[in-house]
Amino acid sequence: MPRLAPSSPLNGFRQEFDRLEITEITDLALVSIASPQGREAELASAVSGAYGIALPPVGSSVEADAGEPRFLGLQPGQCFALFERQDEGPVDIIARKLSDAGYYTDQSDSWAVLRVSGTRCREALERICPLDLHPQTFVTGAVARTVMEHLGVIIFRDGEDSFLLLSARSSAPSFLHAVVTSAKNIQ
Amino acid sequence: MSQTHRIDGGLLDRSRALRFTFNGTSLEGYAGDTLASALIANGVKLVGRSFKYHRPRGIFTAGSEEPNALVTLRRDGHGEPNTRATVTELFDGLVASSQNHRGPLRYDLMAVNDYLAPFLSAGFYYKTFMWPKAFWEKLYEPVIRSSAGLGRLSGKADPDIYDKGFLHCDILIIGAGPAGLCAALSAARSGARVILADEDFRFGGRLNTETMAVAGTSGADWAQQAVAELASMDNVRLMPRTTIYGAYDHGIYGALERRTDHLAESAGKPRQVLWRIYSKRAILCAGATERSIAFGNNDRPGIMLAGSVRAYANRWAALPGKRIAVFTNNDDGWRTASDLAAHGADIAAIVDTRDRAPLEAPAGATVAMGAYVTDTKGRHGLKSITLSNGTTIECDCLAVSGGWSPNVHLTCHQRDKPQWRDDIAGFVPGPDLPVGMRVAGAANGALTLAAALREGHEQAHAAAEELGFKPASIALPAAEDEAVETSAFFHVKADGPRAWIDLQNDVTAKDVKLSHQEGFRSVEHLKRYTTLGMATDQGKTANLLGLSVMAECNGRSIPETGTTIFRPPYTPVAIGALAGRSRGKAFRPTRLTTSHKSAEERDAVFVEAGQWLRAQWFPEKGETHWRESVDREAVRVRESVGICDVTTLGKIDIQGRDAAEFLNRVYSNGFAKLPVGKVRYGLMLREDGMVMDDGTTARLGENHFVMTTTTANAVSVFRHLEFCRQCLWPGLDVHLISATEQWAQFAVAGPHSRDLLRKVVDPEFDLSNEAFPFMACGEVTVFDGTPSRLFRISFSGELAYEIAVPARYGDAMIRALMDVGEEFGVVPYGTEALSVLRIEKGHPVANELCGQTTARDLGLERMVSKKKDCIGNTLSERSHLNREDGLALMGFAPVMRNEHLSAGAHFTSRDKPATTENDEGWMTSVAYSPTLGHSIGLGFIARGRDRVGEIVQAADPLRGKTIEVRIVSPHFVDPEGERQRA
Amino acid sequence: MRYSGMKVLWEGLTGNRGWKPVWREPEPKKSYDIVIVGGGGHGLSTAYYLAREFGLSNIAVLEKGWLGSGNIGRNTTIIRSNYLLPGNEPFYELSMKLWENLEQDFNYNAMVSQRGIINLYHSDSQRDAFARRGNAMIMAGADAVLLDRAGLEKQCPFLDFDNARFPIQGGLWQPRAGTARHDAVAWGYARGADMHGVDLIQNCEVTGFLIEDGVCKGVETSRGAILARKTAVCVAGSSGRVMSKAGMRLPIESHALQAFVSEGLKPVIPGVITFGAGHFYISQSDKGGLVFGGDIDGYNTYAQRGNLPVVEDVCEGGMAIMPMIGRARLLRMWGGVMDMSMDGSPFIDRTHIDGLYFNGGWCYGGFKATPASGFCYAHLLARDEPHPTAAEYRLDRFISGRMIDERGAGAQPNLH
Amino acid sequence: MIINHPLLGPRDASEFVYLGDASLIDRPDWQAKDAQQQFHDYLYLRDNPAGAHRELWFHEQGDRSWLVVTRDTITHEITNVELARDVALQRGRGR
Structure with a gap:
């Protein structure tokens, strides 16, 4: 039998609107890292040893010295590592660096990832996102989990006019519909 | 008809003529008109009928407080009943028709109600229509229902789309009149993030309708300059055509923005957008609403609020009458007279309830001081008024000014009770404003132009300072503090003709008195008994009048009698807008398994499981009934092997x-x-x-x-x-x-499941019964290296596994499984076959785990360990939950083998009727068992485990079917569980 | 004064001068046989039935505000007896039968309108659950009809049968259910009780209980102490704060339920329709307003108002099944405080304090229960034993585990 | 409503799921002599105050923290928001 071929939740969706672009990001690996209670220091030192940084507090993100991974602080005691997908299993890559200092769970296939970018991206997101995305309130690098059109979404600002949106894989078509409708409704 | 009542001036774009029809008649107006102003310009007086007595009614106001001029706008599915003509922006091709009449508007057959008025007084229906009893639903009520209501829904799905959104600001300013504009300038210059919203399509509020100067220029021009400055600042969002309809907890405001209502077509764009505005501070600059005075026959077309008459002349260049009289209790009425005279109108009279004239009357006008209007004439349009001094004056328009009521609505959406102020004879905001709210201008009782500008600035200044911004010092624009002296005169106390208080709901001063006479004396009783203030205008022009009559009956002051509290929304909001996009298939998200596409290709029938869509069965060629497909799938699993997507767990x-x-x-x-x-x-x-x-x-x-x-x-x-x-x-x-979304998981069930998996799982993993027995699990790889998790668990009772791969491989995995399974005759099976298989095994699901059942009821009491603490352990020991005659989950089989069981049937002993007293339990799940060849069921029945073999009735009177069933073990197939361990 | 069509005619001809106040405005006496705390629907109906059925009339009803100012003045007017459990269904069916004869009984037209209620189902398992319920109703002497899609389409052709996210498969229909004019129910009971000599005392707030040696001897009020042999509390959403004055903690939380009414429209919706899967129910009043609602806001509150998420959720539910209402406008929204109990079912019981009785825990379903609640509470007060249909409504039922949990949601009030 | 999350700042209450009185943290000892009575009181009886109420909210569409929110049940004013885990630890809960 041939090896199994992967497929992305939104088949590599991409569409341009006036000063606005919606693109599916398909090449990301995502690993959640939980810090064992009472051994937070061990994880912290493993992270700083391996990546040269401290894990971010909830709501913000930080890039490893080498540029990858980017760690997103999502909840107390837990963050996501975000990096480009490679052949090796995502958890193995993290475990190789951090050994057993944390608890790791592969989340790479759990999410559909959209990048919404362009100077009108905030205007479009205003229609579905309850958070204040003003650049002084939700700064570049900020991250939050919230709800849009009845769907849980992780929103990460990766640029002045660029956001990554992560939503559950199974409902990805509904989520895409919500984002595309926002883009259409402001045109 | 042409624009017979159009005059010069106004804020209209006369280069853009717009055609529209009213009740089929073609008319013309200009860009900048409202439907009401265009109707007035065309000399249309009669626009509708009242709710109860079907009295002829004309345009009464120039704003959102309008009680009379309700029309159905547009046609068919686009039809919008009860639309206020006074806030409908005119567009080319607009179609409007009047409502609530049988036959033509002019000759409404239902007008007979007016003659029956003595019998239709407040609350008459509570005292009659009780005999004979059966007549209420068959006769009385249908008649009442069909004559009630105003406009008509088309009955068709709303063809427009709606959207929602979220906005955040430091300071929200509600209303863009003089106070609001001044507040916005002041707040914006401090650097705060400002939202300025106004329900009108043109910012300026009363600056657009008055002739008073601001900073040496006309009010309208000053407003335009202010708007231009605000528009140039990137910390300001201007929201015209936007109504702030409600004040909610913690500074959240509901706003409705009308996006395409002023256009002929919405062109696929959202008609309206519903915003949730998160504000740190809000400044309410909502202005004030003029009220009427109640006097005999004060409801005729042509009788209007004075400020509105003035607004039509000044802003819209439309004169509501050729010969206009003014009836006032305050100085403001006089300004109407002088403005109208300046437009060349013939001022017939000024009637003032007070003794001394405050200003000079226009030339030619009769001035009657200390007088009031007692009656009017003119069925379809005002012809004359009669004064208390006996004079009759001919006129086709009466401008009535009863003083101004601050628009305190949003201040009382939470807890605030407005407070009475004698000097303006009205209620102003009280001490318990919504947190973060300030009030400025007329809404706060500051009824003069200069005061409004000043308060707007001051409140914005203070709000900005509280938030840590450095307020800029600005020079207040110069304006006059015009004369606004008023008197507390609300209704003409005379035993003359009926005096209307609530124009839309036809509540008269007599009704209020009757309400008092019958003991309904609190404001709430008054409102509920007479329906005062419950029409589409929520009594904006009427409530205080009603209160004043009740106060008089009670012999107490107005504030002692009560206050009028307003609830959201400020003006009615389309239900479609509140629903936004959530309709049709987009009502809630849809979740799909990774095998969905493959199942679609196999023509699967899908079923909703919560938000998930799951394959219910997979029909094959020649199968015409779902049972054929389901039976085949279940049998194939028992005989060979089947695959079911169980990702949704x-x-x-x-x-x-x-x-x-x-x-x-x-x-x-x-x-x-x-x-x-x-x-x-x-x-x-x-x-x-x-x-x-x-x-x-x-x-x-x-x-x-x-x-x-x-x-x-x-x-x-x-x-x-x-x-x-x-x-x-x-x-x-x-x-x-x-990790629900991370893994695509498939049940592989049936005697050949191991054989199939051996072709899937990479050879280094030993799947033999010894190496990987029942209830084993492990991490394996499949198809040459794809990581996977394998669980040997069985829901069907067969030798079975569940295998999970990362979701990205789910689609490829199901196809590969089906391919390699071909030699075993593998079938995909859906939730129906899954259900058959689990009922045959006696496994409980949601039907049994309904939140009303205990482990003991399910026969699982041994799974509640008494040796440890666990959630639920202690309270599961309560006596009633462990009673001797408690329920037990049992199997049921029809005594007559060919009969079908039905879920939802209740069990009773054979010799007893089906009543609550004899109820012994109910059937939870049923299926046709292809393995056993008859219908089987699971259900709860009292003392079930002691009653195996007993025959009871399964009563289903709902479907007219009661059959005899035998109580059996819930494990119909392989009760020892040998197959799953094989 | 007896009301009738003839009377209306006569008064119409003579200037409506002869109408008398519907109730007296008496000063409170020093003592009564029974003091009922709460002049809402249940309190007034209790007084009415005590007088009418049990011949007791030395009774006062004490109301903090105006008569009928509680939840009877702010609900969506639905009456029905489509319950599932044997602890509930016979009680609500008793209530339904009382509704059916109510107007002739108290000579007031409360506009009881039996235009039916339909609960929609969207899946086979929901249908099965409704079948269980429908059978339980019929077994208790109520009426129920299971409609399939064709039967439902006939009654409600405007439902979105083709494009709904959760396909509409049919409904459980109770033809005898319907609506009643809520304020008129309060006024009818008040008038009836007053005519039997009950003192209805408005603007009289109970500020404490007179409890001596475990016996309740009456109440302290804003208008002085009032003694009573029996004190019967019946204050719905205020249960928690009133009973805390007697030192009691209850299996009740107070939550806000919002309700909505549209502008008046010509008749478009036949009876009551409920869409449980989408948290929406609707009917149309005789005046033409669409009256609708959905879930409670979900957090403890004593404020008679709600917030936007539920407003939007309810309207979404409406548009999901009947998109024809999109262009109807919501006119007014308001909230009531619900006495949400731990299993979703009420209490009509004695307390551990002699002479102190409690009626509450009606959740958002108190209106339909108004007649039976008053009837059974009156029975308990007059005879000191529960009426058979209300025997399960005990305050101590959680100790032994006799929950009456229609939804199976457990001890979490905001889920019922 | 807006809940001022101690870690995240102000968030719309619709991101949260409400449970009830914060006394639900104080789960009784299952081995106590009157454990059944204690569990009954714990699970079923409420102060249900008109005024300040300490209550549990779960930030389901957020950081998955359980919070103890002190909110007035008459005005809805929120005066304090704490992580429930911290509160539980303070109240002596541990392993």
Whole structure:
């Protein structure tokens, strides 16, 4: 039998609107890292040893010295590592660096990832996102989990006019519909 | 008809003529008109009929407080009943028709009600229509219902789309009149993020309708300059055509923005956008509403609020009459007279209830001081008025000014009670404003132009300062503090013709008196008994009049009698807008499994399981009835092998040194000693001892488990576990993360399942019964290296596995499984066959785990360990939950083999009628068992385990079917469980 | 004064001068046989039935505000007896029968309108659950009809049968259910009780209980102490704060339920329709307003108002099944405080304090229960034993585990 | 409503799921002599105050923290928001 071929939740969706672009990001690996209670220091030192940084507090993100991974602080005691997908299993890559200092769970296939970018991206997101995305309130690098059109979404600002949106894989078509409708409704 | 009442001036674009029709007649207006102003310009007086007496009614106001001029706008599915002509922006091709009449508007047959008025007084219906009893629903009520209501819904789906959104600001300014514009300038210049919203399509509020100067220029021009400055600032968002309709907790405001209502077509764009505005501070600059005065026959077309008459002349260049009289109790009425005279109108009279004239009257006008209007004439349009001094004056328009009521609506959406102010004879905001709200200008009782500008600036200044902004010092634009002296005169106390208070609901001063006479004396009783203030205008021009009559009856002051409290919305909001996009298929998200596409290609029939769509069965060629497909699928599983997508089950990744201990506490059965590489069925109770959920949990490592939950409870179980982890045992080292979406999981079930999997799982993994026995689990690879998890668990009772691959491989995996399974005759099976198989095995699902059943009811009492603490353990021991005659989950088979069982039937003893007293339980699930060749069921019945073999009735009177059934074991197939261990 | 069509005609001809106040405005006496705390629907109906059925009339009803100012003045007017459990169904069916004869009984037209209620189902398992319920109703002497899609389409052709996210498969129909004019129910009971000599005392707030040696001897009020042999509390959403004055903690939380009414429209919706899967129910009043609602806001509150998420959720539910209402406008929204109990079912019981009785825990379903609640509470007060249909409504039922949990939601009030 | 999350700042209450009185943290000892009575009182009886109320909210569409929110049940004013885990630890809960 041939090896199994992967497929992305939104088949590599991409569409341009006036000063606005919606693109599916398909090449990301995502690993959640939980810090064992009472051994937070061990994880912290493993992270700083391996990546040269401290894990971010909830709501913000930080890039490893080498540029990858980017760690997103999502909840107390837990963050996501975000990096480009490679052949090796995502958890193995993290475990190789951090050994057993944390608890790791592969989340790479759990999410559909959209990048919404362009100077009108905030205007479009205003229609579905309850958070204040003003650049002084939700700064570049900020991250939050919230709800849009009845769907849980992780929103990460990766640029002045660029956001990554992560939503559950199974409902990805509904989520895409919500984002595309926002883009259409402001045109 | 041409624009007979159009005059020069106004804020219209006369280069853009717009055609429209009213009741089929073609008319013309200009850009900048409202439907009402265009109707006035065309000399149209009669625009509708009142609710109860079907009295002829004309345009009464120039704003959103309009009680009379309600039309149905547009046609068919686009038809919008009860639309106020006074706030409808005119567009080319507009179609409007009047409402609530039988026959033509002019000759409404229902006008007969007016002659029956003595019998239709307030609350008459509570006292009659009771005999004969049966007549209420058959005769009286249908007649009442068909004559009630105003406009008509088309009955068709709303063809427009709507959207919603979220906005954030430091300071929200509600209303863009003089106070609002001044507040916005002041707030914006301080650097705060400002939103300025106004319901009108043109900012300026009364600056657009008055002739008074601001900063040496016309009010309208000053407003335009202010708007231009605000528009140039990127910390300001201007929202015209936007009504702030409600004030909610913590500075959240509801706003409705009308996007395409002023256009002929919405062209696929949202008609309206509903915004939730999060503000740190809000400044209410909503202005004031003029009120009327109640006097005899004060409801005729042509009788209007004075400020509105003035507005039509000044802003819209439309004169509501050729010969206009003014009836006032305050100085403002005089300004109407002088403005109208300046436009060349013939001022017939000024009637003032006060003794001394404050200003000079226009030339030619009769001035009657200390007088009032007692009656009017003119059925379809005003012809004359009669004064208290006996004079009759001919006129076709009467401008009435009863003083101004501050628009305090939003201030009382939470707890605030407005307070009375004698000097303006009106209610102003009280002390308990919504947190963060300030009020400025006329809304705050500051009724002069200069005061409004000043308050707007001051309140914005203070709000900005509170938020830490440095307010800029600005020079207040010069304006006059015009004369606004008023008197508390609300209604003409005379035993003349009926004096209307609530124009739309036809509540008269007599009705208020009757309400008092019958003991309905509190404001709330008055409102409910007479329907005062409950029409589409919510009594904006009427409430205070009603209150004044009641106060007089009570012999007390108005504030002693009561206040008028307003509830959201400020003006009515389309239900479609409040629903936004959530309609049709977009009502809620749809969740799809990774095998969905493949199932579609196989023509699967899908079913909703919560938000999931799951394949219900897979019809094959020649199958015409669903049972054929389902029977085939179930039989194939029992005989060979089938595959079912079980991805929808919740999966929770649980890690930590205390993970085993944690599971031991949240499951009623023991988990502490589950070996690595094994799976265990777990039963989860609520704290009240009822079964909450069940599922299997696999131990992948010393500190690593994967729990499965039922599809329906995935979210609530996760929440519950987080509660246990954070609130009950915060000292345990345990971490949870949902893995439901990460894995595509397939049940491979049937005697050939191992054979099939041997072709899937890479050869280095030993799948023999010895190496990988029943309830084993492990991490394997499939198809040459794809990581995978394998669980040997069985829901069907057959030799079975569940295999999970990362979701990105789900689609490829199902196709590959079907390909390699071909030699075994593998079938995909859906939720129906799954259900047949589990009922044959007696496994409970949501029908049985309905939140009303205990472990004991389910026959699982041995799974509630008494040796440890766990959620639900203690309260599961309560006496009634352990009574001797408690329920037990049993199997049921029809006594007559060919009869079909029905779920929802209740059990009674054979010799007893089906009544509540004899009710012994109910059937939870039924299926046709192709294995046994007859219908089978599961159900709860009292003392079931002692009654195996007994025949009882399954009563289903709802469907007219009662049959005899035999109580049997719930395990119909392979009760010893040999197959799954093979 | 007896009301009738003839009377209306006569008064119409003579200037409506002869109408008398519907109730007296008496000063409170020093003592009564029974003091009822709460002049809402249940309190007034209790007084009415005590007088009419049990011949007791030395009774006062004490109301903090105006008569009928509680939840009877702010609900969506639905009456029905489509319950599932044997602890509930016979009680609500008793209530239904009382509704059916109510107007002739108290000579007031409360506009009881039996235009039916339909609960929609969207899946086979929901249908099965409704079948269980429908059978339980019929077994208790109520009426129920299971409609399939064709039967439902006939009654409600405007439902979105083709494009709904959760396909509409049919409904459980109770033809005898319907609506009643809520304020008129309060006024009818008040008038009836007043005519039997009951003192209805408005603007009289109970500020404490007179409890001596475990016996309740009456109440302290804003208008002085009032003694009573029996004190019967019946204050719905205020249960928690009133009973705390007697030192009691209850299996009740107070939550806000919002309700909505549209502008008046010509008749478009026949009876009551409920869409449980989408948290929406609707009917149309005789005046033409669409009256609708959905879930409670979900957090403890004593404020008679709600917030936007539920407003939007309810309207979404409406548009999901009947998109024809999109262009109807919501006119007014308001909230009432619900006495949400731990199993979703009420209490009509003695307390551990002699002479102190409690009626509450009606959740958002108190209106339909108004007649039976008053009837059974009157029975308990007059005879000191529960009426058979209300025997399960005990305050101590959770100790033994006799929950009456229609939804199976467990001890979490905001889920019922 | 807006809940001022101690870690995240102000968030719309619709991101949260409400449970009830914060006394639900104080789960009784299952081995106490009157455990059944204690569990009954714990699970079923409420102060249900008109005024300040300490209550549990779960940030389901957020950081998955359980919070203890002190909110006035008459005005809805929120005066304090704490992580429930911290509160539980303070109240002596541990393993």
